[in-house]
Every structure is written in structure tokens, then in C-alpha cells.
Amino acid sequence: MRTSNLLLATTRETPSDAVVASHQLMIRAGMIRSLAGGLYNWLPMGLRVLRKVEAIVREEMNRAGAQELLMPVVQPMELWEESGRDEDMGQEMLRFTDRHDRPFVLGPTHEEIITDLVRREIRSYKQLPANFYQVQTKFRDERRPRFGVMRSREFIMKDAYSFHLSQESLQETYDTMFEAYNRIFSRIGFEYRPVQADTGAIGGEGSHEFHVLADSGEDDIAICKESGYAANVELAEAVAPGKPRAEANELLEKVATPNQHSIEEVSDYLQVKRKKTVKTMLVKGATEEQPVIALVVRGDHELNELKAEKHPLVATPFTLATDEEIQAAAGCNAGSIGPVGLQIPVLVDRTAAASADFICGANEDGYHYKGANWERDAQISEIVDLRNVVKGDPSPCGQGKLEIFKGIEVGHIFQLGNKYSKALNATVQDENSRSQVLEMGCYGIGVTRVVAAAIEQNYDDRGIIWPDAIAPFQVCIVPMQMHKSPRVAEAAQALYDDLMAKGIDVLLDDRPERPGVMFSDMDLIGIPHRIVIGERGLDNGMIEYKYRRDEKAQDIAQAEFMDFLLAQLKN
């Protein structure tokens, strides 16, 4: 391709709503343009990247034995009513009626559609397992679309759905897809981690998210470098401290803490570290017999609501007790609750349970206890994992310490079990001619988001640095003054033809622009390999080469140039 045949829409302007690097750089490099909130035009330069991502995804899906099909963007509402998800989806699912007043939605995902298709087309266990995927436009009417194509309303997903007679078969395909996802993200060139994940509203059992590590990520990932263990912070187990609880040394003493409510206020006021305190929260219980439950974590830790609501005594969804309930159970306001003397179940986090001589609320407004100790002063109903892990925690794998990284979720695989197949009555005849509800898995990749994530992980102050596998062009040729020098034009053209013939994606910058403009455009667009051809080089039989990440260019002898370049492209 030549720049003269390409809409090269580079710009120095950064729109004011573009706060993350990928959004800014996709606009500046002429990859995308906003049409309306959360809706983007993909310009030719950006679409080249998107198509390369799609191609890698397709190759690996096909290799994993998934079959491509294509389901409509517009979906009849009745299938969402049948699955019962019409209400769960809330306003994110865009609804409308057609000219005959029949209700439809813009597909935010396709579980209902594929399950409906499969229940009609797959009748026998002999057709199983089956795994279908599509690369299709989705729409989610985000309340606040942001970060460009990272969280847009209209986006492209690869979504796959597998169907099985047994959990074992589902696990097998799940493992195959897990490997396929690893291959996809490795081929793209990501630094990423598959992390254990919560299955959230979609339900089901096993689930992994694939996160690209980048400072701008919205998710916190706990990683153990020693073992490769990785989990969403919300899900990572906070293991019990290695050391047993220290002996009680202090006596229980009530101290005045006037107007000090939060852990920060109390620990500052008493001039102790936060880890010397414990934080007690009252939440709604799961049963009428025990309507209020106390949860205790160390003052420097955060309660993990997902973990709490998994405890059988705690109500789902997680709900804080009301002020009235707190008064009735503890006789004080929320800022002064403590475990001493509470007559309700007290669930204590593993680390908090190892504290001794700690500070806690005195269940009396304006007072806290110092020197509190478990068993002697306060009773523990049960020790459980209640908190988010933090940096330095021992890893649950037992091999090292956890670090916390920011991640961008680019893929998610789920074992759905029979959630949808049961709701939609998708059954097959098994070997004994008995009707059996299908087991189901689903597997998504945010194709458009992958493009933005690749930038978040690969840019500098000059622009994007595409990984070779998804670069819009692998190589650019920048001829110096080719409109004045026939010799330069000829050499550039010859090299261009040669590279094209070798199947290399090359961009020839044939604009009559100054070298500085061409260099900064090519750097901004982020083409990994740059070749400069000029009179001076040709005089010395040299061609200039620069890798986008390198500081300096190198002069390579013309005779050896092609071998050199091909070696660079292989790396």
C-alpha cells in the first residue's frame, strides 16, 4: 500500500474526552473516529489491525475444532423472556419494537440465540460435543461509554458456545479453549495472564478471565511470580498467616475516641498503625433466626463482599445492616462497633483472627477498646476468608508472595453448566435414548478491545508500538525526497515491489512531505520496522533500518539488506 492511496488521518489533536493512552493514540494515529457516544468508525488504518486480530482468533478457533457461524445482531425479545434474563440485563440491553410492534433487542450477547438454535438442530448425543463461534457486532447501551473502543457501546466480539452431554466433556472443551486463548494472546504478543474469575450474573461454575497487564487496567489481579498463579483480587484466597496468634500482653481498656469513626480516624487519633485495629461490620443475615451478622477484618484490610456473601449465614446479595439494626445489635452507631460482648454470630477473617492486643469499637458511641484479645475478650463464631488479598500476602499456591497488577480483561471463558439449556429446554437423546439437558460453556474475546489493550501495553511518547503480529503494516519505507530524486524513487519502488512479492505488509510513504513529518507519522502509527532510503545512503550502498522500539537507526549494506530485514521480521 502507498500512503497516497490510504486515508492517513493522523492528527495532533487529542479529543478532550480521551483520557487513556489507547483512546488518544487511536484518534491521533487515524485508527478510529467517533460517530456518537460509544460509537466509532474504524478508519482503514485501524481496520487493518482489527482484521489481523480477527484472523488470529479465527485460526485458533478453527484449530480448536470450533465451527464458525453467524447469528443476527437483532434478536427477538421472546428468547430473553424464556431464559429469564430480560430483566437481569437492565438498561444495558437496548430494546425496541419493529414496525409491527413486536419487541426485539440489539444483541448484547448470544447465549439465548445459540441455545435456541442448538435445541432445534442437535438431537442426538452423536452430534456432541459441538462448539460454535462467531465474530459479530454486539451492542451494550453503557450508561457511560468511555476509553474509546475499550468500553464502547457497539463493539465486535468473538463469542463461542460449546454443548456437551457431560461435565467431563465440557471440561475437556474448556481446557482446549483455555489453550486456544493462550495461543491467541501469545501470538498477538501480549503480556497477559489467565486468572481465576467469578462467574457473576451469567452463572455457572469454572471461569477464567484473560487479562492484559497494563497500568490503565480497571481490574486488580493478584499474581504470584514464582508459580504463575493469577486470580482476580476479588477471588484470590487470603490464606491464614504462617505464624500463630501472639500471646495477649495488654489488658482490655476502654478509651475515649470522640468523633473518631473510621479506622483512619481512630488509628491516627490513638497513634497506632492501622494493622493494630480491627474493623467490624454488621450485615444482614441469611435467616430470620440470625438477621444480623458481624464481619471482622483487620483495619488495614478490605472486606471482600463476594467472599462474605458466600458464607451460609450471610444474606445474598450482600447488604449492610441498617442503622436501626446496628443500634439494636450493638447499641451504637456504625463507627463504634466491635466484637467485644456482641450477642450475634461473629465471622472473623483469618488474618484478623491472628491479631492480639488489638483496638476495636467498644459498642458505645465515642469509645474504643485497646488491648482487646480474642477468646479472652471477644468470641469468634468462625474463622473465614473475608478480605481482599494485598501485595505481599502469601500466595495461596504456597510458593511465594502475591503482587497486585492492573489488568484489562480481553477474554473470558465460562463453564455455564445447564443454566441456559435448562431454561430453554435444550435436550438431546443420550446413548440409552433418554432425554438429557445439555451442559454448556461459553468463551468470549473482545476483539475491538484487544486492539486498544495492545496499545495500552505498547506505546511511548512518540506513539503506538504495534506488536508485529497485528501491526497495520509490518514495514514502512520512507524515501527521502523521492519526488526530486529519481534514484531514490526507483530504489524505494524496487524494494517495495520486492517486499510485496514476499507477502510482507509494507507501506510506502510516497507523500511529498518533509522527512520529519513522515518519520513522526510512521512513529505515531506505530509501524514496527522502518526503512529509510535516501541519496546519501545510496551513495554509500547503504539502507537505513530502525526498529520502532530502538533508539537509533542502523545502516545496513544494500546487498545484505533483504536477509537482514527478513531476520528482523522473524524475531
Add this chain to the structure above:
Amino acid sequence: MRTSNLLLATTRETPSDAVVASHQLMIRAGMIRSLAGGLYNWLPMGLRVLRKVEAIVREEMNRAGAQELLMPVVQPMELWEESGRDEDMGQEMLRFTDRHDRPFVLGPTHEEIITDLVRREIRSYKQLPANFYQVQTKFRDERRPRFGVMRSREFIMKDAYSFHLSQESLQETYDTMFEAYNRIFSRIGFEYRPVQADTGAIGGEGSHEFHVLADSGEDDIAICKESGYAANVELAEAVAPGKPRAEANELLEKVATPNQHSIEEVSDYLQVKRKKTVKTMLVKGATEEQPVIALVVRGDHELNELKAEKHPLVATPFTLATDEEIQAAAGCNAGSIGPVGLQIPVLVDRTAAASADFICGANEDGYHYKGANWERDAQISEIVDLRNVVKGDPSPCGQGKLEIFKGIEVGHIFQLGNKYSKALNATVQDENSRSQVLEMGCYGIGVTRVVAAAIEQNYDDRGIIWPDAIAPFQVCIVPMQMHKSPRVAEAAQALYDDLMAKGIDVLLDDRPERPGVMFSDMDLIGIPHRIVIGERGLDNGMIEYKYRRDEKAQDIAQAEFMDFLLAQLKN
């Protein structure tokens, strides 16, 4: 691919709403499944065909210098208000509001979006001409979606839009696209014709439709085999008869035609051929001075409203005169109007103007004239082309006679001029730094419809007969009893591996089915080249080959088989 890894959803059932062959066969061959009215799932087998069509379209668009981009499916209503088309589109354009009550539409086409993009991104004549295309999902809320993917509500189009400083540049790109369209439809293997077309509601000047000739087509195409001339019947010029008007032989005679109103009734009653009569219609005029105009065509011809409304005296849109207006102008009801004695302008079709001794209404209920003659009895204000051409008419090219074929429109190219660029104020600086409104062309191909059209032109009572270029698989291997014969299994596998290695799209039917089931499935799906491997053949060193269109299979010596097959694939 093996059938065991593929959703082979062939069925004997034909849905009751499937009236055309392509719709029936796409269901029966497991290419598509209906999700809701006018919404289809593309199953793996059908999607393979669709992707091959897309690939051919993309290759030829790129070759023609068009750049691919991607615009959203969801479009803000405000751009449609700006172009003024929001009302024109009527209920076919599906409208809705997002969660913030902002109005959007599901894109039925993308002129507004691309023009908005171009007015922001292209500022200088140096960036022109530019030609952008996309392959994208569209939605038109057809009142009565029908014929499967031939006229569905959600469909895939390739739409291209070109921008120019001058009409000459537009014409040049239009010609390039005309050639690209010819290459696309030739490569697909269509019998098709580019036909001169009306530009309809979209406006503008030059326009061609590309029609696949098939009996089930909804359009009538006039074709001259001698010259290759082709035009939509609505647009084809009906030239004047070669012979001059005959002399008047009869005297004008008023005859009673009680209760005979239509041409059919009158000619039957008077026992003359319809071509001996003329048909006179009164329509609204374009001016207040001449509020009613008479139009006359021969009794066996059809008035062409598009041609009529292009005449300056006739109102646009074409509107019949009311009963009152007819009474006032002719003194009778609509069934008895004739040109004799009319005091309003009388526009006479070229062929009707060549009639002599004709029959026409007498402007008196219950009476017609026999032996009427122009000039002597009735005055002609102007002779014009007013009728649809019919089979046997001389071709306007002057080289032969017209034949009428049915066509399926699969492509349409338009010279839009400045219709959209003016409405949206899309301008560039020309060489003299003057702002100039862009000239624009647009070029569409109904990608999903192409698949259906290919079937309408290529099927028999056993199923589809895909043209090689878009067949889901080029070749199928049907092994006889491979589950019982290791020798057959081995030979089939070896041939399969060999063909795959050669990059040939081959389907190995590895189901444990009876030969008859496998043959009829492969015929129904329409794979062009069938290879049968069985014990008996192997005993004789033979492999069976059959081309889908052939009646009989041929036995080919194993040693020569690959060369033979490759030669067949080249044809």
C-alpha cells in the same frame, strides 16, 4: 473438514413460507435457519459460501483502489435529519432511542455516515479522489420480508462511496467500479447483466443495476443479445417503429360498446386484436394552466409512469386524474376516453402514433370509435416514448430485437452527484483554495443476496449446484463403508490429506451412513466435485469422479486421478 466436525443440518422438511427455490434449498441444505421474520442464522455450511463471496468482493474492491473501513450499525438520527432523508425512509428505517432518550436508527445504508466522516477528514483536493467501502450488516424493516435471505430484514452489504472534485473524476471511478463489478460477478460464475437503471429515491444521474438472470427474479430486464444492451424494462427506450404510419383506409364510426371499459373487454367485444386499439389515460398536469393531460399508448402496451412523469407537462409524482377531472375534460368515465376531440394536450406514444384505423374511446359512456386516424380525427400534441418495451421490440441500440428476462438485482452503482455532500456541506479546498462541494458515487452489492441468487441460477431437483468459486467445499470425498473397510478409510484419508495440502477445500464424509444418504446429502449441499472411494474401485485401481452437473460418474485410474481432478478444478 470432516462431516463429523461439522453441523450437517440437512433436512427433508421445507418450511411452508419458503416459496422460492433458494430459500427452500438453503434451509434443506442446512445453510441457514430462521430466527424470526426476516432474521436468519447462517449455519457453518452457509457461512462458508458467504465468506467466499465476501472474499471475492474484497479482492476486487482492493484491486479497484477502494479502501476498506467499518462504520457502525447504529447511527445517530441527527445525520438523517441533516440529509433530510429521515422522512423519506419511512417505516423501513428502524428507529429507537437509547437509555438517555437520544434517537438512533439501525443503518439501512451509510451515505450519511460516510459523508459526515469525509467532511471532517478530507479537506484538500490532494486527497481526492477517494473511494471507501465496508462489508457491514444493514437492517431494513421490510413490511413483508420474504424469499429467505433474498429479502431479509437484517442482511450484509458491501457498500462503497467515492468522493471527487469533478464529474469527470466521478465518471472515471464509476467506470472502474463498473469493471470491478463485472469481475466480481464473472468470478462468482453468474450469468448476469449490468443494466441501465433508474436512480429512484436516492437521486443523482448515472446508474447501473447488476442483475442475475433467473426465472424467479422480481425485475424485468430488456436485453438485446446482438449488442449486449440491457436495461431495466422501466428504463429501456421504446423506439419508433421502423415503418411509417399506414394510410387511413376506414371512416370514423361511432359504435356502441355497452359496459365494455377495459381494452380487453372492448377488443373482445369488437373482435379485434388489442394492437388495433389505443388506450387513453388522463393524468394530472404539472401546471395550473394545463391541469389535465391525456396520454395515449397502443392497447397491447403498458404505460410507463416513470417515462410519463419525466415529461414537463406531467405532474411528478405521476397521478391519475380524478373522476371529476375526467368528466370535465372528456365528458365520460375513465373507460371511454379517446383522443378524438379532446381539448387538452395529448401526448402519444411513438408506436401508438404510428397506428392507423384504430379503435379508441368516444368520450361518451358506452361508445367507442372505429376507424380513427391521427390528424384527420384526432390531434397529437407531441409524440413521446411513453410505454414499457415488450419482447420483439427493436432494441434502442439499433442492432437487434429486445428480449425480456427476469432478473435478481445483486448490485447497484450510482452517480449521486452532490445530493448528500451538499446537504451535509461536505466541501474541500480546490487547487485555487476555493471551497468546493464534493461529487459523490455509491456502489452496493447485496452480499447475502448474492448467495441466494447463485442458487436461483444453479439448482436441480436434487439440490444446489454451487459455482466452484463460492462452493462451501470444492470437493467431497465419499468413502464406501469406511468404518468397516480399513483399506477404504486409508485411501480416503490419504486423498483427503493430499488435497488439503494442495489448498483445496475438501469435505470428507466420515459419517457411518449408507451411501445413498451420503450421496443425496452431498448433492443437496451442492458440492461441485464428488469423489467416491470403495472396495470395488480399489480392487481395479480406480477412483470414481462425478461433476455435480453430470448425469454419470466416471472411473479414473488411481495413478492419474490427481492430475485429472486438478484439471477438472481448473475448468
